[in-house]
Amino acid sequence: MNDRSAHTHPWKISDVVMFPALAIAILAEYLIPTRIxxxxxxxxxxxxxxxxxxxxxxxxxxxxxxxxxxxxxxxxEPTTQLVTDGPYRFSRNPNYLGAILMAFGMAIAANSLWFLLVATCAMLVLDRWMIRPEERYLHETFSQEYRDYAQRTRRWF
Known part of the structure; x- marks a missing residue:
């Protein structure tokens, strides 16, 4: 088992991606209004x-x-047990999926192409910057157990 964690920096959380993205979308929509x-x-x-x-x-x-x-x-903090129940039965990343659902919900409510574009970019950033390192960490930590889980459970939904 691995003693290290997937992310060691306390600021490496989805909020660091999502809140600036939301601010950019609001500013862009204010400057150049759009409609979906x-x-x-x-x-x-x-x-x-x-x-x-x-x-x-x-x-x-x-x-x-x-x-x-x-x-x-x-x-x-290190992960000591692979969690595969609750929403983790359907998605390996329900936390990030929830943040993206919120962003797309805001895009629809605001009828804003900027929100939609920013939410899509945020999803890609989360995937590369947060999810991929976490997957590597879980693979190193839980080996075959994680491989089996990843084969039967989608990354997003």
Whole structure:
């Protein structure tokens, strides 16, 4: 078992990607307004809000699953057990998936192409900067157990 963690820097969390991305989208939308579809604001709000709520619930459920097995959700602490229940049955990264669902929900609610583009870029950054190193770490730590889990569970959804 590995004594190190996947991410040793306390700032290497999805918030460091998502909050600046959201700020960029807000600024871009303010400077150059866009629309994804020609629908009214009131029709898109419920759909977007549903995405935001689904994302929040997924993040909460993934943190609950980690806590139930006394596993860290923040960087710096080693993972001692592979968590494969709760939302981890369907996604290897439900925390990140929740953040992306929230971002896409905001894009729909705001009817903003900027939000949609920024959410897509944030998803790629999370995948390369956060998820890939975590997967390498889990593979090194749990070997065949992680390989089996990765074969039966999708990265995102």
């Amino acid at each position: 579809v020609p629908l009214t604001f009131w029709l898109l709000i419920p759909v977007g809000l549903a995405g935001v709520i689904a994302g929040l619930k997924l993040i909460s459920a993934s943190k609950t699953a980690l806590e139930a097995q006394d596993q860290p959700s923040l960087p710096g």
